[in-house]
Amino acid sequence: MVAPRPRPGRLLSALLPILLLTLVGLPSALHAQDGDLALGKEVYDRWCAACHGWDGAGDGPAAGYMLPRPRDFTRGLYQIRTTPGGEIPTDQDILHVINKGMPGTTMPGWESQLPRRQREALVAYLKSFYPPFETLPAPQSVEFGRPGRVSDERLAEGRLFYDSIECWQCHGGAGRGDGPSVPELEDDWGFPARPADLTKNWMFSGGATVEDIYRALLTGLDGSPMPANSDLIDAGFMTQDQLWSLAHYVRSLSPERTPRIREVIRAERADPGEVPSSVGDERWEEVEPFYVPLVGQIIISPRWFDPAVSGVWIQAMHDGEDLALRLSWNDRSRSPDPAWMAWQERVLEVMEPREGDPVEPGERPDRFAVQFPPTIPTGMDRPYFLMGDARNPVYLWQWRSDQAGAERATARGMREIAPLDEGVLVTDSHWEAGEWQLLLRRPLLTEDGAGVLQFEEGVSIPVAFFAWDGDNSEEGTRGSISSWFFIHLEQEVPATTFVAPLVAFLLTGGMGLLVVARAQRREREAEGDPRADRPLPGAGSGSPEPTGTHPHPHPHSEDEV
Ligand code: HEC
Ligand code: HEC
Known part of the structure; x- marks a missing residue:
């Protein structure tokens, strides 16, 4: 069987309205013709139809690239409602979703994109796709009660x-x-x-x-x-x-705050010999986790629009000799799990695009890869973030759930991955209750030649992450990716680095107070105030004298009484 040839213009035209939205921002002013419905249709056809379809059936040209699919408005089924299950939503409910969008899906929020009048007209127009809205009794919000206190x-x-x-x-x-x-x-x-x-x-x-x-x-x-x-x-x-x-x-069950995405992952400095070599080591409990979001790989064909892994928590620790990463990500199954075969079949059946060789449901392992440049770059130069290219390769650690250990490799693009010799990567992994934990550990310095990164302390080293859920049929270019982040190995802090700022602070702050105290005392002396001898709190005899280590003795210190 010959796989259907991808039609290159198709994806672009399907996604064009969305691209335009991000590029152009606000649409030009629109003019109402026959009230809300006409305005609603105009705005809908322009901004919503590519996903939701011109007849509101959830079948626009971009719909095949999405799971969950864009809503089909012709059945009057809405998820986000204040009305009882099975009933139509209030206008306010529909407006709320249009305003806020639906996080975790491709449904954008329109509050800042479209004027209120247009958003209200959209509500009227969406309702027209399901005629019973006109005849059913007006929907009523249910009683919510109060959340009360958490305990x-x-x-x-x-x-x-x-x-x-x-x-x-x-x-x-x-x-x-x-x-x-x-x-x-x-x-x-x-x-x-x-x-x-x-x-x-x-x-x-x-x-x-x-x-x-x-x-x-x-x-x-x-x-x-x-x-x-x-x-x-x-x-x-x-x-x-x-x-x-x-x-x-x-x-x-979720963190108190939505995790902030930080570009630099800090590898904490441990005492010599204190770097863990297992995922369950309790020392990890003390190490700060960094969250890196992952998205489907939709740049290189075959693309993947239904990624199962949406992010990874990273913890890192080193002791000047070894670096260990603990990677934790949510994955619904320990692939390959035969119970998920039916899922794979259904996902492969409905997800566009059908590019390259046909993908069959199969027993695939979960995989994870960590990517570094082969040498620490100077400046902002980095290899292509999707596993490098022929001219600028990357250094890779790759792990899969059906094999012991992890392997090091050199990649020149996502399809050109050549394993390096084995041996130096310590690996430990564990899947439980929908979560993988993976430990990867390596000496900072190795005997290897070119192509193998030698870690250095105190510099920011580019790093990127890839994840594949085998039971979601993911492998090769069909998986989740991150952009480049950095890992920074904390340096051993020489004692003087701590002391110098402290001394400087005491000198400037402390001496500053002394100056104020003296000035006040002089004032009080001039006024015959009896408190004249009492120093201000904190500005007393405890303030250090300028020492030889400080290059700039406080200019007023020779005024000392
Ligand atoms: C039969 C399967 C099923 C059961 C049982 C179920 N859920 Fe869900 N739940 C789902 C699905 C599927 C979704 C996602 C729907 C979507 O976004 O399209 C979901 C979504 C959610 C959400 C997210 C809501 C949102 O705004 O996206 C929460 C919270 C939730 N469920 C909590 C619960 C709790 C608590 C229970 C038990 C009282 C429960 N669910 C029972 C299938 C189920
Ligand atoms: C990029 C694709 C995309 C575009 C553009 C888009 N939507 Fe959606 N929309 C979705 C998807 C996907 C869902 C379903 C998400 C789910 O089921 O969790 C959805 C759901 C909805 C829902 C259902 C809310 C509910 O409670 O079930 C409404 C209403 C909606 N969209 C309105 C609009 C309007 C109005 C526009 C244009 C201004 C628009 N959408 C543009 C993708 C899109």
């Missing part, structure tokens, strides 16, 4: 309901979206549906706050397998307050 007791109560309502069937015991039902889940249109990863609330499509979570739990996400729980309250199985406890519990 350990409430979190424990929430956990009890998480177990008894069996949220774990879909979301997994630790909430990483890895429950036993997942391989079979599909939405009302028959597309594979992934339960939210409850440890990443910034990717919840309806919002990250405890109120947003409560709404999702109470009214459900219509059209998706995520059920509403209001019937449990009506049936007396739980109270509204207990559902709030569950919402608090779910919120507690």
